[in-house]
Amino acid sequence: MAAIDIGRLVSAVAETIASHADELTALDQAIGDGDHGLNMKRGFDAVHGELAAISAKPLPDAMKAIGTRLVMTVGGASGPLFGTFFLTLGKELPPEPDRAALAAAFARAVDAVAARGKSQAGQKTMLDVLFPVAAALSAGKSADEIVGVADEAAAATKPMKAIRGRASFLGDRSVGHVDPGARSSALIIRTVANVLGATG
Numbered sequence: 001m002a003a004i005d006i007g008r009l010v011s012a013v014a015e016t017i018a019s020h021a022d023e024l025t026a027l028d029q030a031i032g033d034g035d036h037g038l039n040m041k042r043g044f045d046a047v048h049g050e051l052a053a054i055s056a057k058p059l060p061d062a063m064k065a066i067g068t069r070l071v072m073t074v075g076g077a078s079g080p081l082f083g084t085f086f087l088t089l090g091k092e093l094p095p096e097p098d099r100a101a102l103a104a105a106f107a108r109a110v111d112a113v114a115a116r117g118k119s120q121a122g123q124k125t126m127l128d129v130l131f132p133v134a135a136a137l138s139a140g141k142s143a144d145e146i147v148g149v150a151d152e153a154a155a156a157t158k159p160m161k162a163i164r165g166r167a168s169f170l171g172d173r174s175v176g177h178v179d180p181g182a183r184s185s186a187l188i189i190r191t192v193a194n195v196l197g198a199t200g
Helices: 006-019 021-031 036-049 051-055 059-073 078-092 099-117 127-138 143-155 166-174 180-198
Strands: none
Touching: 006 021, 006 036, 006 051, 006 059, 006 180, 021 036, 021 180, 036 051, 036 059, 036 078, 036 180, 051 059, 059 078, 078 099, 078 180, 099 127, 127 143, 127 180, 143 180
C-alpha cells in the first residue's frame, strides 16, 4: 500500500467530525449527556492544531500523539476510549505498514478499547462498529466495502438496548436511537478509508 499521508488524514477526519458535530450531539442528547459532538470536535480540532508537528513524526509516533491529545481534550468516556485506540495503533503499527500489519494493529487496538471500556460487541457502543470493521480489514475487504460495513454496523445499533455506557441507564428507552460513539466511529472509518483508498 502507498505511504500514508498523516497530515491529509488528520485534516480530513477533523473536517468530518466538525461537519457532523451537530448530528452527533443530537444523537447523544437522546441517550447520553448531549455533548458527544462537541467533545469529539474539540478533540480533533486540538489534534488538527498540532498538524505540523504530528505530520513530521513517523506513523507510530503520530498515532500516539493523536491518542494522547484525544485523551487530554475529549471529555467523558470518549476521550480515554478513542485515545486508547490511537495509542494502541501507535504501539502496534510499523512505520510503513502493509495491509496485513494494518489489519493486525487495528484488531489489537479494538481489543484494547474493549478492555478499557470493559465492554464487548452487542452492547450498543463504538465496539459494534469497530469489531465488524476489524473483521472486514482482516478479510481483505476493499475500502468501499469497509465503509459499507461501518455504516451498516452503526445503523444496527438503533434497535439495540444499551448495556454499557451512559445510555445503559435508560434501559429500554435507549432502544430506537443510533449510538453516537458508533456513529462517530463509522464517520472516522469512512473518512480514513476514503483517503487511503484514494491513495492506493
